[in-house]
Amino acid sequence: DVKVTQSSRYLVKRTGEKVFLECVQDMDHENMFWYRQDPGLGLRLIYFSYDVKMKEKGDIPEGYSVSREKKERFSLILESASTNQTSMYLCASSLIGGGPYEQYFGPGTRLTVT
Amino acid sequence: QKEVEQDPGPLSVPEGAIVSLNCTYSNSAFQYFMWYRQYSRKGPELLMYTYSSGNKEDGRFTAQVDKSSKYISLFIRDSQPSDSATYLCAMGGTASKLTFGTGTRLQVTL
Numbered sequence: 001d002v003k004v005t006q007s008s009r010y011l012v013k014r015t016g017e018k019v020f021l022e023c024v025q026d027m028d029h030e031n032m033f034w035y036r037q038d039p040g041l042g043l044r045l046i047y048f049s050y051d052v053k054m055k056e057k058g059d060i061p062e063g064y065s066v067s068r069e070k071k072e073r074f075s076l077i078l079e080s081a082s083t084n085q086t087s088m089y090l091c092a093s094s095l096i097g098g099g100p101y102e103q104y105f106g107p108g109t110r111l112t113v114t
Numbered sequence: 115q116k117e118v119e120q121d122p123g124p125l126s127v128p129e130g131a132i133v134s135l136n137c138t139y140s141n142s143a144f145q146y147f148m149w150y151r152q153y154s155r156k157g158p159e160l161l162m163y164t165y166s167s168g169n170k171e172d173g174r175f176t177a178q179v180d181k182s183s184k185y186i187s188l189f190i191r192d193s194q195p196s197d198s199a200t201y202l203c204a205m206g207g208t209a210s211k212l213t214f215g216t217g218t219r220l221q222v223t224l
């Protein structure tokens with residue numbers, strides 16, 4: 001069974017804090033993704049990584065950075081959290097190939113920035 | 115205009131009904147089409163995966179793709195209360211990325 005785990009289910013942070021969200025997958029997948037999910041806006045891609053130390057911006061990268069030092073781990077960093085970053089954050093992983101393979105999602109982290 | 119359009123619902127049906135969920139899209143490069151189910155406070159999980167046009171059936175679920183109309187559907191037969199969830203369509207081309215619809219919330223009532 002593929003497992004994608006995220007470090008926290010719920011997180012409350014203050015404006016201006018640096019926030020780390022961690023994601024670990026156990027299926028040796030090359031691709032890893034970070035999304036945020038907001039009502040009425042659906043899933044929006046923040047960043048993705050297709051290999052260790054490789055990253056590509058998604059649709060909404062502003063205010064975020066990522067780190068992938070090991071194949072199984074992909075971190076999302078909010079350098080200075082703001083209230084408009086209050087959201088559900090979802091991590092996913094997939095195999096790499098000639099098209100999009102199934103993405104396996106973690107349970108999500110609900111982040112509240114006050 | 116969004117690349118993928120999906121009615122957010124909510125859609126409420128009685129147990130046993132046939133449910134039809136739909137998405138339209140504008141990008142002709144999309145070749146891979148998926149449906150995900152997301153229960154409250156959980157991550158999405160894949161339900162159906164189809165390539166190009168045609169139908170695919172899996173138990174009570176049928177996915178249809180009409181590339182000429184840029185329209186995809188998910189049918190659920192004999193709907194159950196356990197089918198109550200948000201259903202997300204997703205699609206992609208030759209790259210690894212997917213583009214998701216906003217999701218349709220389905221409620222199946224007893």
